[in-house]
Amino acid sequence: MEEPPLREEEEEGDGDEVGPEGALDKSPSQLTAEDVYDISYVMGRELMALGSDPRVTQLQFKIVRVLEMLEALVNEGSLEAEELRMERDSLRKELQALRREGPSAGG
């Protein structure tokens, strides 16, 4: 019987799934909370591989804190940016409306 042909490996790359490690390659401004969770998992695994030395655990909980901070920054940062963007857009619209009204009111 014939062997089935090899499947072409082409799906790689258009990937939504780069695996948790992919989050570390991202630009900081593109980071989402999900990426922070992925980073947590990857680092947690590596810390665990170091064993249960109390110093490792201490470090682990400091990293938890740092990642909690990162999570908060990512969430608040995007929220703030979104608010500012909306504010800017509405001001821009207002300005355009006033400009349109301006000349017609004058002439």
Added chain:
Amino acid sequence: VNIPRKEKDFQGMLEYKKEDEQKLVKNLILELKPRGVAVNLIPGLPAYILFMCVRHADYLNDDQKVRSLLTSTINSIKKVLKKRGDDFETVSFWLSNTCRFLHCLKQYSGEEGFMKHNTSRQNEHCLTNFDLAEYRQVLSDLAIQIYQQLVRVLENILQPMIVSGMLEHETIQGMSGVKPTGLRKRTSSIADEGAYTLDSIIQQLNSFHSVMCQHGMDPELIKQVVKQMFYIVGAVTLNNLLLRKDVCSWSKGMQIRYNVSQLEEWLRDKNLMNSGAKETLEPLIQAAQLLQVKKKTDEDAEAICSMCNALTTLQIVKVLFLYTPVHEFEERVSASFIRTIQMRLRDRKDSPQLLMDAKHTFPVTFPFNPSSLALETIQIPASLGLGFISRV
């Protein structure tokens, strides 16, 4: 205010006021998200925290508090699963944590059988006042229930992908006799927009597997889940094969063998070859081989009978009966050949079963899996909102 102090020697217990118990289970169970910084970095953290609370109540010799905490814990887990029981992530998370909690209750029970792998420090952390064996039984039953729920959830997700991905979608170009003309002729990944392919199934398996790993689920338990998933894929595929003429051809046999080889590759990749998952595909593999072997002479019949030991007589006969040649080099199976097969298999005592029970669930076990984590080093991450409990 954080005054730097010498790291106090903690005993690995957590104290809370009785009136805070509801707040404790609310933040730690009812409203805890299965994905977050703390639980991702330290899988099983909720279970460890709960156990450390049990330890302090045991230390106080407060049976009322122990009982109340364990009852609230169990009820809260049930409540979460009732509310979000159709979400794979939630169910996987609580299955992992329920098992971890159960392992803790064993590891620190003080029973010698469970202490073999403990460090001497861990042995000092054993419960001293109460025997919680009965609660372990209740938790173990709860874990079984959660496991069954997990299987139902993943079954619901996989089910609609299987027939399309395993049988209908063409992974090998130009194999079927039906000429792929016009619209359908494009390459596989773009061609069937919306329709599931083998890759959809593999991606789904990947996502299930990665969620379970992230939750720190016991490796032995992950193996059982994977075996169950493969069984579902195999059973649903075979059942459809046994019901549809249009998928009983030589080229479909080729297709199925190829798809199965990809699934095996996945198992190898994930180091799950010893999970028993591959074996659950055996009936499907044999049916695919049956589609491909020669079906004419007495020798052919003999070969078929010795090859198809994982298929019932009824299933073998049905496949031969449905077999539909699509290529010029194939021939319909003659009635006399089928009779020969039936004669040969007459003495085989097998079940009169045609379809596989696709809903069958293998009984699950939770082998004891002690952890090397040192309870006295565990801190409470701020994001859990448990500022009202304190380390002892």
